[in-house]
Amino acid sequence: MKVKKGDKVLVIKGRDRGKSGHVASADHQLGKVKVEGVNIHKRHQRRGGQNRQPGGIVEVVAAMxxxxxxxICPSCNHPTRVGYHRIGEVKKRVCRVCKAIIEDVKK
Ligand SMILES: [Zn+2]
Incomplete structure (x- = not known):
């Protein structure tokens, strides 16, 4: 998966198309990400449980x-696809628009 936690991303599909935010979590197995402030769903929470939590309607960020x-490339600020570039032993993530190196890819 080419997007990871902490990345700034632009939403290009769905109800929140056009919004941007930071990736709060990324699930590599499911291929899903949670983006802060995007894809907010309302969940009806029942009161109770061990610590007596109040019920009501809670807003949660759903994975997409x-x-x-x-x-969104940190150096040119354009929405971009991610490329990989190998320098010696180190693999780097690069921006396909401005070719800037985003960071090293950890093995
Ligand atoms: Zn760029």
Whole structure:
């Protein structure tokens, strides 16, 4: 998956198309990401439980498919696809628009 936690992304599909935010969590197994402030769902929470939590309608960020977001390049600020570039032993993530190196890819 080319997007990871902490990345700034632009939403390109769905109800929140056009919004941007930081990736709060990324699930590599499911190929889904949670983006702060995007894809907010209301959940009806029942009161109770061990610590007597109040019930009501809570807003939660729902995960969305990683195909629905595009990385915003930190150096040129354009939404971009992510490329990989190998320098010696180190793999780097690069921006396809301005070719800037985003960061090293950890093995
Ligand atoms: Zn760029």
């Amino acid at each position: 498919p990683v195909e629905s977001v595009m990385l």
